[in-house]
Amino acid sequence: MGKKLGKQTIMLDHPAKIIGNFSIVGEKEGQGNFASYFDMILKDDKYGQKTYEKAEKKMMLEAIKGCLHKAHLTTSQVELYLAGDLLNQIISASFSARELDCSYLGIYGACSTMSEILGIGALLMDTGAYDHILCATGSHFTTAERQYRYPLELGNQRPPTSQWTITGAGASMLSKEGNAPKITHVTFGKVMDYNIKDVNNMGAAMAPAAMDTLITLFQDTHTQPKDYDLIVTGDLGKLGSEILMDLMENKGYTLGKNYADCGQMMYTNNQKTYQGGSGAGCSAVVFNSYLVDKLKKKEYKKIIFAATGALLSTTSSQQGESIPGICHAIIVEGA
Amino acid sequence: MWLLYLKVFLVGGLICMLGQILIIKTNITSARILVLFVTIGAILEALGLYDPIVEFAGAGATVPITGFGRSLAKGAIDAVKQQGLLGVFTGGLTATAGGIAAAVIFAYIFSLLFSSKTKKY
Amino acid sequence: MNDIERDKKYNDYVQAKIPKTKNFPTLIYSYLVGGIICLLGQGIHDAILAIWPQVTQEQANVWMLIVLIFIASFLTGLGLYDKIGIFAGGGSIVPITGFSNSITSPAMEYKKEGIIFGICVKMFSVAGPVIVNGVVISFIIGLIYLFI
Structure with missing residues (x-):
């Protein structure tokens, strides 16, 4: 166990x-x-x-x-x-x-x-x-x-x-068996709510949860961001990932070139999506195509995959509730 | 004649642009804009301020949804003058019945004929 | 976990971080499109009066609105009105055509849930508040006029 x-x-x-x-x-x-x-x-x-x-x-x-x-x-x-x-x-x-x-x-x-x-x-x-x-x-x-x-x-x-x-x-x-990329660590996140109420700004609502989960993971495993080939969040989007980088910087963790966000990378600039992609499928398709492929080819040895979620409903936002964010992280190592 | 068309364009466009300014400033939803403009139109009419705009700009004042609010208020006021208390209830909807019925009927027909398509951008 | 001061600081920070977009062009577009829709209305109004001289000014106005509502509903059905909306914003929301669009679009959208529970129930999911509010305000105005 x-x-x-x-x-x-x-x-x-x-x-x-x-x-x-x-x-x-x-x-x-x-x-x-x-x-x-x-x-x-x-x-x-x-x-x-x-x-x-x-x-x-x-x-x-x-x-x-x-x-x-x-x-x-x-x-x-x-x-x-x-x-x-x-x-x-x-x-x-x-x-x-x-x-x-x-x-x-x-x-x-x-x-x-x-x-x-x-x-x-x-x-x-x-x-x-x-x-x-x-x-x-x-x-x-x-x-x-x-x-x-x-x-x-x-x-x-x-x-x-x-x-x-x-x-x-x-x-x-x-x-259980096989020679393939493997999940070595799991960090289930806490629900974080910094009182963001704008349903059109999910990135800002989820960024604190991503920060909390990532910092917890670094502390628990005694690692630093530079120990990973890639740290990838789910669907914070352009704005959300910039916010996350600022939040992490304030806590003493610098996310550099090895940080990326699935939502931000999904579309090209002229596809008019503003902050990028979101949705459960967003992190799922990037993980199951690009990320696993790169791990298989050993271009990445060790990555953090941290999908982010906004746990709201139409009812909760109509009733004026803020948006709780969540982020779960796993560490995946190449074969 | 042409002057009237110029006025229609200027006033109609201005009312629409006010809506756009509200959208940008407050991220307000389109349903709220419609409600707000209908209310403003009705109040202006009740104060006797909207009729002069219609005199001046014709369709420039009746086509924006504020004109719908104006019809509601005007209908209620006229009906009250003729029928008293009953007019309070019947006036507003009677005056706007044509527009509402048209919107419902065409929506019904076209929703049976067409399906919505995925957005590309 | 709740920390009011932290939340306020974060919200202020996010507000400052939101990218400033160029809003000026959309104001022009909304002006243009809104103005053109009103021109179209005036044109229809005048055409009706010219073709049927016995029609009163008032009736011509209602006919004009009905024609505009028809056009907007049809364009919504063809899937074109939302494209105008992306471009024009308030310019296509504020005119009566926007009202028509906000009734036709949910009716179309939810027809897969059936005629009764889809089309009929959802038809007013966007524009319902407009009619409800309108009726209430006309009632209040009527009531005030009754007593003065």
């Missing part, structure tokens, strides 16, 4: 190996900076389905299928399926589990879902009880817009601090 370091970090005895990874994205993301790394790019955001919600579910299923294929496994070899998404009652995750024949845990972590389920998966793997755990999450621009914001055809302007929920899904296959 893993050993607890400090207050929040767990060092795993038997690191979970990521033997399969798959990413699928929408058309707009397919024109972004990571285009050449994604496994599959959709031409049609509706994916041949009747509704966008069905399309999101189908994306997750496709990611699972692709992930199993790349890991050379069959559906029957999966023992546990961990998943989550942004929709009410996490329907995409649960409805995709309907097609699988294994235990299922549905987890809501907003946009932090990917690192949360990878962390939980790695810990469960460390118990020795499981051989293969499948982790998947995704988001869809249109379904998120329908649920959290306005109808698509409403003629309003997006504020300059807003981000673009990405259309995409990512899946990782964790395995």
Whole structure:
């Protein structure tokens, strides 16, 4: 069993190996900076389905299928399926589990879902009880817009601090055995709320949580930012990641060139997304394409993957509540 | 004739730009803007200040949603003069019934005919 | 964990950090588009009066609004109105066409949830407050006029 370091970090005895990874994205993301790394790019955001919600579910299923294929496994070899998404009652995750024949845990972590389920998966793997755990999450621009914001055809302007929920899904296959990038440490974060109420400025709401989790991880493991090839946060966006760098600087940790943010990197500058990408799919597709690939090729030896989430609902923000942020971090080492 | 069109453009554009200034300054949602402008239009009409603007700028004052507020107020005032207390209830909606009915009916028809499309930017 | 002073400091810091965008062009665009929509309205109004001389000024006004509402609703259906909106902002929200757009767009958006619970229930999810507020304010104004 893993050993607890400090207050929040767990060092795993038997690191979970990521033997399969798959990413699928929408058309707009397919024109972004990571285009050449994604496994599959959709031409049609509706994916041949009747509704966008069905399309999101189908994306997750496709990611699972692709992930199993790349890991050379069959559906029957999966023992546990961990998943989550942004929709009410996490329907995409649960409805995709309907097609699988294994235990299922549905987890809501907003946009932090990917690192949360990878962390939980790695810990469960460390118990020795499981051989293969499948982790998947995704988001869809249109379904998120329908649920959290306005109808698509409403003629309003997006504020300059807003981000673009990405259309995409990512899946990782964790395995007990194998020669693949491995999850060695897990730090589950605390909910941090610095009283940001602007729902169009998620980066600012989540940055304090990212700061807290990263500092805790550095303290617990007695490491410094420079000990890692890459420290990557989920979807803070341009503004949020600048805020995080300032916050860390104030606490005596300098995030230099080895720091990046999935949301900020997702789109090119002329794709008009203002602060960049967001959504559960954002960190999931970057992790399951670019990051795992680089780890496999040994271009990165050791990275911190810290997906960030804003734990609000439309009800809470209408009632004037501020936005609680969360960030879960995992350390992944190359094979 | 052409002078009227110039006035329509200038006044109509100005009212819309005031809305845009509000959006930039306060990040207000479009529903709130519509509510605010309807209320302002109705109050101005009740004070007798909106009719002169309509006299001056025609559609420049009736097309912006403030004109909708003006119709509501005008309808209520006229109906009260004719029917008393009943007019308090019937006036506003009677005067704006055409616009509301048109919006509902066309929305119904076009929502059956078309589906919303994904945004690209 | 709650720390009012820390939160206030952070909020002030974030406010200062938000990038300042160039707002001036959007003011011009909203002026232009808003002005053009009003011109279109005046044109329709005058055309109706010219074609049907028996129509009163008042009736022509209502017809003009109905035509504008139709055009905006149709453009919303074609998926063009939101593109005008991205460009024009207040210029396409404030005119009556924006009201029409805010009724047609949720109706279209939620039709997959059915005609009753989708189209009919959600139709007023954006513009409902406008009608509710409008009715209330006309009631108040009527009431005041009744007593003076």
